[in-house]
Amino acid sequence: MRIENLAVNKNGFAFDPTSGETFTLNETAKEIIEDLARGVEEKEIAKKLSEEYDVTQEEALNDVLDFKEKLKLYGLLP
Amino acid sequence: MIVAISGVNDTDNPGPGIGVARSLKEADSSIKTVGLSYDVQDPGNFMDFVIDKSYVLTYPSQGWEPIFNRLLYIKESYGLDAVIPTLDAELPSYIKYQDDLKEAGIKTFLPNLEQFELRSKENLGDISEVLEISYPKTKKVFNIDQLKKAVNEIGFPCVVKGNYYKAYKAKSLPEAVYYFTEISNEWGFPILVQEIVKGDELNVIGAGDGKGNSLGLVAIKKMTTTHLGKIWNGVTIKHEKLLKVAEDFVGKYKWKGPFELECIVDEDNIILIEINPRFPAWVYFATGVGVNLPKRVLDVMFDKNSDMSGDYESGKMMVRYTYELITDIDKLSELATKGESNGYKNL
Known part of the structure; x- marks a missing residue:
């Protein structure tokens, strides 16, 4: 999983050392990527997000799943 | 140690020579670098912080003898231990005559002709198989009929390229024919039609x-x-x-x-x-x-x-970035009239 190798700095700039691709992440994207790379479950990530932001767990889970699809498009997730 | 390096055309279409010379200088500042240039105005001829002395050579298309004689002259007049050619057009001659250079006391480190x-x-498909990687679908063509057949099979857009040099993306048959003619006029046959990956x-x-x-x-x-x-x-x-x-x-x-x-x-x-x-x-x-x-x-x-x-x-x-170097026109004059720089540093 290339997401595990992503080098993400504190400003949300991510560098993929395998492909050389770079990405700019907002705070939420950074958080989700870091959690996914650590193997945190989607539901757990959604729960955390719903506590931090003004969204329900269900909405947060949909966003996490939607974001995962984007990561697949970029080849960062299988 | 004196090392001659070609490709000192450090322009917006740079040759590798300056990068090679800079690498050698940084590793060992006692290495003297000789720039082998095909144009008096090549920036490398004026970059005295990387190239110690420059010589203008005749184009490789004029044959090996003038180049070989020039290298012998450099060896005699300035000294020369090794040469690192970096341009595609020169390589076949340097490879073919590497033994002559060795006999003259000028070392090279080049592949043999077979390599x-x-x-x-033409051979990249076979190499890809050996290395277990892919090679784009490619058709070798020698005339317009074969070109038409190849582009029909591969589809548009496709790449029309020479066997060694030049490659263009063609989006239609007239474009493919145009590039086929342009490349074959300059570099001969075969022409390759390749899928875009x-x-x-x-x-x-x-x-x-x-x-x-x-x-x-x-x-x-x-x-x-x-x-x-x-x-x-x-x-x-x-x-x-x-x-x-x-x-x-x-x-x-x-x-x-x-x-x-x-x-x-x-x-x-x-x-x-x-x-x-x-x-x-x-x-x-x-x-x-x-x-x-x-x-x-x-x-x-x-x-x-x-x-x-x-x-x-x-x-x-x-x-990479661009930079301006200010020097005296005397340097250009030396190169234009004598075919070599004086070897003095810029003021």
Whole structure:
């Protein structure tokens, strides 16, 4: 999983050392990527997000799943 | 130690010479660099902080003898221990006559003719099979009828390219015919029609010792390029599969000398596009991240022990830039009238 190798700095700039691709992440994207790379479950990530932001767990889970699809498009997730 | 280097045309379409010379100078400031130039106004002729002395040569198309005589003259008048040719057009002659140079006391470190032919685009399909990577669907054509058949089979857009030089993207049959004519008029046949493949353009620089061992490898991604496709900004990467392919290339073909692999990579699918049997123009990038291939090649040439460690960090960036150098016109006058620079430093 290339997401595990992503080098993400504190400003949300991510560098993929395998492909050389770079990405700019907002705070939420950074958080989700870091959690996914650590193997945190989607539901757990959604729960955390719903506590931090003004969204329900269900909405947060949909966003996490939607974001995962984007990561697949970029080849960062299988 | 005096080393002659060609390709000192450090323009917006740069030759590799300045990167090679800079790498050698940084490794050992006692090395004297001689610039072999084909144009008096090549920037390298004026870059006295990298090139100690410049000589103007006749074009390789004039044959080997004038070049060989010029090198003998340089050896006699200034001294010359080794030569590192870096331009495609010169390589066949340098490879063919490397024994003559050796006899004259001028060392080289080049592949043999058989290895050199491997990089012919006709042979890349076979190499890809050996290296267990992909090669784009390619048709060899010699006339317009064959071209029409090939583009029908491959579809548009496709790439129309020469066997060694030039490649254009054709979006229609008239465009394909135009490029076919242009390339064949300049470079002859065959012409290749190739499918366009998607992915990132990743390149590897390396060198082999001729016995199957690598002298070092660095992989990069081109981030921005000039309109001619030359890298302007780039970043080092660690694509293990790509590096393994480059290592296999050195090992399986016992490659001798520098090389560059140009690939398109889509995830783990590596597609070979080109093999350049010389240092690329971005050679200094590898030096800058700790893999000084020109110095390693020179060390092997002279049977010296060298640091051959392959390690470098990913995420190191190369940023090319333009700069202005102010000098006296006397330098140009020397080059134009005598065919060599005076060897004095700029004031």
